[in-house]
Amino acid sequence: MSDSPNVWLGEPDALSALLMGLQLHGEVYVSGRFCGAWAVDTSGERHIPFHLISSGRAWLHIEGCEPRVLNAGDMVLFPRDQQHIISHSELPPKSELVNAGFDETQAVTTEMICGYFDFSNKAAWPLLDSLDDVVILDLSDQSPQPMLRALIEFIVAELKKRPPGFMAVVNQLAYLLFVQVIRQQIDSGKLKEGLLAALFDPKISKALAAIHNQPQQSWTLVTLAQQAGMGRSSFAAYFQKMVGMPAMRYLSQWRMREATTLLKHSQRSMLDIAEQCGYESEAAFRKAYKQVTGETPGAVRKAAQS
Structure with a gap:
C-alpha cells in the first residue's frame, strides 16, 4: 500500500452539504395490490x-388538470405537497371512495408503492422551488435512467421478500432515490435558474459549498468570488441571477439555519454558536439573528426546550 493512499475525498460538494444539513430522509409506507374501485390521496x-x-396502471387526478394515466414504471412525486388523487379510473372518484380501501374480491388491477421524502429541517423548502408542482418520471425498461431503475428494482425486491431489516433498507433506498431524481431534473435541462440549478453550476456551486461547509469563515463578496474563480462584479451578478438573491444575503440565511439547528438541538453556549456561524461576538450574532429570522435566539432555544 502507498504511504500516502489517495482516500481523502475532501469536503462535501454543495448539494451533499445542503442535503446533510437539511436532514433528508425517505420512507415507504404502502406497497400494495389494488383491486376493483379504489382511490388514494396522500397529500x-x-x-x-x-x-x-409497479404493475398495471392508474390515473392521476389534480383539480383543474386533465386526468393523466400512469403506467407500470411511472413515478410521480409532489415537491410542494400538491393535493392529488391516484385512482383506478379516468373518471374522478367520489369523495367517499378516497382512502376507503378496496374490494378484495375483485381482480388485482394495479400494484403501487407509496411513500414520501421529508426534510427534518424545514428550511429545505426553497430548495424545491425550482421544481414543478408535479414531477412524473418514466422509469420503465425503455427509460434512459438506469440508476433510478436499479433503485426501484431494489426497493420492489426488498418489499416482496421482506427479509430482516427490509424497512430500514427501503427507507435508505428512498433517500437515494430522491437524490437521483434531483440529478435527473438537472440532466433534463429544464432547470436553468434557482438554488437547485445553482448547486450544479460549476462556478456558483463552489461558492455555495464554501458557505455550506464553512459558515464560520469571514466570507466577503471578494473571497466568495475567488472560490468561484470569478471577478467580484461578475460573480455578484451571476449569483443573484442563479440563486435569486445576493450572495451575502444567502450567506446570512444559511448561517441562521445552522444557528437555529444548534439552538434547538445542542447545549452549546450562545457565544459558541455565534462563532460557529461567523460572528465574533454574541451581541453581533443576536442582532443578525433577529434581523434575518424576526426572532431572538434566546426565544428560539426556549421554545425548543419547552
Missing part, C-alpha cells in the same frame, strides 16, 4: 409524497 402532511406504479 396534506407537509411531506413530499411519491407514488410508483
Whole structure:
C-alpha cells in the first residue's frame, strides 16, 4: 500500500452539504395490490409524497388538470405537497371512495408503492422551488435512467421478500432515490435558474459549498468570488441571477439555519454558536439573528426546550 493512499475525498460538494444539513430522509409506507374501485390521496402532511406504479396502471387526478394515466414504471412525486388523487379510473372518484380501501374480491388491477421524502429541517423548502408542482418520471425498461431503475428494482425486491431489516433498507433506498431524481431534473435541462440549478453550476456551486461547509469563515463578496474563480462584479451578478438573491444575503440565511439547528438541538453556549456561524461576538450574532429570522435566539432555544 502507498504511504500516502489517495482516500481523502475532501469536503462535501454543495448539494451533499445542503442535503446533510437539511436532514433528508425517505420512507415507504404502502406497497400494495389494488383491486376493483379504489382511490388514494396522500397529500396534506407537509411531506413530499411519491407514488410508483409497479404493475398495471392508474390515473392521476389534480383539480383543474386533465386526468393523466400512469403506467407500470411511472413515478410521480409532489415537491410542494400538491393535493392529488391516484385512482383506478379516468373518471374522478367520489369523495367517499378516497382512502376507503378496496374490494378484495375483485381482480388485482394495479400494484403501487407509496411513500414520501421529508426534510427534518424545514428550511429545505426553497430548495424545491425550482421544481414543478408535479414531477412524473418514466422509469420503465425503455427509460434512459438506469440508476433510478436499479433503485426501484431494489426497493420492489426488498418489499416482496421482506427479509430482516427490509424497512430500514427501503427507507435508505428512498433517500437515494430522491437524490437521483434531483440529478435527473438537472440532466433534463429544464432547470436553468434557482438554488437547485445553482448547486450544479460549476462556478456558483463552489461558492455555495464554501458557505455550506464553512459558515464560520469571514466570507466577503471578494473571497466568495475567488472560490468561484470569478471577478467580484461578475460573480455578484451571476449569483443573484442563479440563486435569486445576493450572495451575502444567502450567506446570512444559511448561517441562521445552522444557528437555529444548534439552538434547538445542542447545549452549546450562545457565544459558541455565534462563532460557529461567523460572528465574533454574541451581541453581533443576536442582532443578525433577529434581523434575518424576526426572532431572538434566546426565544428560539426556549421554545425548543419547552
